[in-house]
Amino acid sequence: MTNTELWRQAAQDIHWYQAPTKVLDSSNPPFYRWFPDGVTNTCYNALDIHVEQGRGEQTAVIYDSPVTDTKRQYTYAQLLSEVARFAGVLAAQGVTKGDRVLVYMPMVPETLIAMLACARLGAIHSVVFGGFASNELAVRIDDATPRVIVSATCGVEPSRVVAYKPLLDKAIELAQHKPGSCIILHRPLQDASMVRGRDLDWAQAMASAEPADCVPVNANDPLYILYTSGTTGQPKGVVRDTGGHIVALKWSMKNIYNVEPGDVYWAASDVGWVVGHSYIVYGPLFGGNTTVIYEGKPVGTPDPGAFWRVIEEYKVKVMFTAPTAFRAIKKEDPQGEYLVKYDLSGLQALFLAGERCDPHTLEWAQEKLQIPVIDHWWQTETGWPICSNCLGIELLPIVPGSPARAVPGYDVRALDGEGNPVTAGDIGVLVIKNPLPPGNFTTLWNAEDRFIEAYFSKYPGYYETGDAGYIDENGYVFVMARTDDVINVAGHRLSTGAMEEVLSDHDDVAECAVIGVADAMKGQLPLGLLVLNTGVTKAPGEVVADAIQHMRDRIGPVAAFKLCAVVERLPKTRSGKILRGTMRSIADGEAWKMPATIDDEAILDEITAALRELGYPMG
Ligand code: COA
Numbered sequence: 201m202t203n204t205e206l207w208r209q210a211a212q213d214i215h216w217y218q219a220p221t222k223v224l225d226s227s228n229p230p231f232y233r234w235f236p237d238g239v240t241n242t243c244y245n246a247l248d249i250h251v252e253q254g255r256g257e258q259t260a261v262i263y264d265s266p267v268t269d270t271k272r273q274y275t276y277a278q279l280l281s282e283v284a285r286f287a288g289v290l291a292a293q294g295v296t297k298g299d300r301v302l303v304y305m306p307m308v309p310e311t312l313i314a315m316l317a318c319a320r321l322g323a324i325h326s327v328v329f330g331g332f333a334s335n336e337l338a339v340r341i342d343d344a345t346p347r348v349i350v351s352a353t354c355g356v357e358p359s360r361v362v363a364y365k366p367l368l369d370k371a372i373e374l375a376q377h378k379p380g381s382c383i384i385l386h387r388p389l390q391d392a393s394m395v396r397g398r399d400l401d402w403a404q405a406m407a408s409a410e411p412a413d414c415v416p417v418n419a420n421d422p423l424y425i426l427y428t429s430g431t432t433g434q435p436k437g438v439v440r441d442t443g444g445h446i447v448a449l450k451w452s453m454k455n456i457y458n459v460e461p462g463d464v465y466w467a468a469s470d471v472g473w474v475v476g477h478s479y480i481v482y483g484p485l486f487g488g489n490t491t492v493i494y495e496g497k498p499v500g501t502p503d504p505g506a507f508w509r510v511i512e513e514y515k516v517k518v519m520f521t522a523p524t525a526f527r528a529i530k531k532e533d534p535q536g537e538y539l540v541k542y543d544l545s546g547l548q549a550l551f552l553a554g555e556r557c558d559p560h561t562l563e564w565a566q567e568k569l570q571i572p573v574i575d576h577w578w579q580t581e582t583g584w585p586i587c588s589n590c591l592g593i594e595l596l597p598i599v600p601g602s603p604a605r606a607v608p609g610y611d612v613r614a615l616d617g618e619g620n621p622v623t624a625g626d627i628g629v630l631v632i633k634n635p636l637p638p639g640n641f642t643t644l645w646n647a648e649d650r651f652i653e654a655y656f657s658k659y660p661g662y663y664e665t666g667d668a669g670y671i672d673e674n675g676y677v678f679v680m681a682r683t684d685d686v687i688n689v690a691g692h693r694l695s696t697g698a699m700e701e702v703l704s705d706h707d708d709v710a711e712c713a714v715i716g717v718a719d720a721m722k723g724q725l726p727l728g729l730l731v732l733n734t735g736v737t738k739a740p741g742e743v744v745a746d747a748i749q750h751m752r753d754r755i756g757p758v759a760a761f762k763l764c765a766v767v768e769r770l771p772k773t774r775s776g777k778i779l780r781g782t783m784r785s786i787a788d789g790e791a792w793k794m795p796a797t798i799d800d801e802a803i804l805d806e807i808t809a810a811l812r813e814l815g816y817p818m819g
């Protein structure tokens with residue numbers, strides 16, 4: 201079947217106010233447009249349609265929060281009622297089609313309600329992960345220029361209550377753009393001071409709200425902006441359209457994950473990340489499934505049996521999380537003693553993504569669960585899997601270390617630096633032949649030139665994934681590493697370039713480098729090396745502590761920046777380029793060659809000593 205025929209058929213499975221007469225508009229590459237004259241609504245396809253088709257009493261959302269000891273469920277009919285009313289709240293604040301609404305929320309059902317309410321009005325949401333600090337939030341406020349911000353008084357981490365409101369207030373103070381209003385969900389654990397004339401209380405606003413109906417939008421109108429790390433401190437605002445997104449995600453629920461309406465599907469991630477957008481919120485609701493919002497961790501809430509408890513309690517059929525979660529469980533319960541306490545007979549498959557899945561973790565999960573454990577590869581930009589074993593089509597042999605083959609709709613190639621195909625089994629840059637399938641990003645918000653430049657300019661005719669790897673003779677893809685300075689910490693995508701910008705901004709720092717080093721649990725961790733300004737008299741330890749706090753204040757705790765040392769100099773090439781790759785190899789204990797262009801070989805001895813002080817190479 202041709203690509204357009206595949207998506208023409210898949211498009212018949214969703215609700216359109218006006219069905220598209222054209223499948224793909226290729227007239228302006230790389231700005232491909234799927235279903236260009238279709239008219240639809242995301243919220244209608246997620247909620248109204250199921251209620252109309254008789255699924256109103258089925259559970260749509262299960263909220264399970266071990267950190268607040270709360271459990272709550274919504275049927276599709278209840279969720280629709282809440283969403284329609286919250287859409288009314290937003291409309292009363294002047295939000296209309298095309299307006300942006302920023303959502304800075306913890307893992308509670310109201311986050312999903314806010315997102316769907318935006319979709320109902322044709323407004324564009326931009327969800328910001330709760331682990332980001334005020335400065336990162338301010339950057340996103342200025343880029344998205346939201347009319348309204350929706351937030352909560354706090355998030356809850358196992359070790360502490362994170363007061364969101366002061367972070368939000370500070371961000372609005374830092375930002376040039378000011379929202380018209382903020383709607384704040386009060387959580388019992390934390391109060392917050394409200395700004396008169398700007399802040400509204402969620403519950404009060406809902407009490408008097410008139411429900412709002414779905415606004416039909418063009419298939420190519422944006423549904424959301426999701427910021428992700430690029431190579432600089434300015435994050436990339438990935439834009440997702442409406443029609444292609446509904447078509448692709450609905451198709452993926454059946455064909456990739458093999459879940460049917462009524463099945464319980466659980467993505468243990470956070471709504472602040474793409475996995476949360478696609479597979480906590482939209483995919484399962486388009487599919488008429490039951491989705492789980494879990495406000496907890498794989499370990500410590502209260503123990504490494506937490507995931508198994510949820511699977512048993514709600515009869516989860518398919519689960520999705522990051523390998524790091526399994527490494528965390530394996531570390532605390534290597535024998536699986538917690539696992540055997542629960543009835544996991546309903547669980548049919550585990551999907552892993554977000555970072556490279558080491559074969560050891562995959563094999564451990566497979567051995568303990570005795571079900572297919574499926575590694576699949578995707579990115580914020582693609583919004584759904586590029587490569588996967590498609591359970592709903594055919595379960596291919598599982599090869600640990602590989603997310604299997606390209607999913608229908610994706611044509612993945614490995615190229616050399618000149619853009620020529622490499623031989624099967626040889627490492628190359630991983631690219632996808634244009635056009636990207638429906639549901640992939642359509643541009644970067646406010647940055648069309650960057651969209652072309654960052655993804656489509658180096659290898660004409662292809663989308664550059666930023667990942668390197670190889671494809672074997674059987675078409676199995678192996679994703680090995682990033683080709684840029686993006687690192688993956690506990691499944692969270694972070695930019696070392698952005699971290700360097702933060703450190704360089706510190707008064708005592710003359711020069712710095714941040715590299716991603718291997719970590720047994722989180723996959724990678726950022727490690728910073730600082731060269732201090734001449735005349736700094738503070739003790740190195742004091743500057744390091746200060747720099748760590750500086751990073752936490754500027755990027756947020758999610759940066760997990762704790763490894764840092766002061767060095768005399770940084771190794772560079774004769775042309776002045778910092779040798780980050782060599783330092784990373786030393787830190788990871790890999791074989792490395794003295795770069796021919798190095799300026800001064802002796803510096804590497806100093807760096808090796810500093811890394812050793814920090815415990816690297818490990819073991
Ligand atoms: N709001 C505020 N702070 C947050 C936060 C949020 N939503 N999420 C994380 N943080 C904080 C954590 O409390 C931690 O702070 P600390 O330095 O004070 O301890 C810091 O950010 C780093 O968080 P994290 O990297 O998640 O580490 P962790 O030690 O708390 O947990 C794991 C480690 C592996 C258990 C956890 O990362 C996990 O479950 N990951 C897998 C699932 C996942 O979410 N994947 C994402 C994409 S699929």
Ligand code: AMP
Nearest residue numbers: 553554555556576577578579580679693
């Ligand atoms: P994000 O945009 O946060 O989803 O991160 C995307 C990046 O995570 C990819 O470009 C890869 O580097 C990495 N990644 C995601 N899934 C996988 C996987 N299954 N195998 C290897 N790397 C992965």
